[in-house]
Amino acid sequence: MLCPRCAYDKTTVVGTVKGAINTRSRKCPNCGYIWKTRELPVWDTCPSGYKEYLESLFKDEEQEETKTKWH
Ligand SMILES: [Zn+2]
Incomplete structure (x- = not known):
């Protein structure tokens, strides 16, 4: 997924909460921004x-x- 702050495309998953819908924490190695995503x-x-x-x-x-x- 693209970083929402700088659009860098090699972001990494730093944590996952599994469930019917997964919630992940992602981090951008380019600008250091951390945000959450949902996998549907x-x-x-x-x-x-x-x-x-x-x-x-x-x-x-x-x-x-x-x-x-x-x-
Ligand atoms: Zn970024």
Whole structure:
């Protein structure tokens, strides 16, 4: 993945939290920036209903993030 700060393309994964959706910490060796990513399935390749299932799991978390962001 490209670094969101400098667009360097050889970024490295420095940590992974595994689950239905993986959360990774990535680091850019060029500028030192660290950020988090989520690894999602490509929905077209999943059984029907899987996307809705995952969305229901992460709904509460997304709402928390929205609150933090806007209030
Ligand atoms: Zn960078």
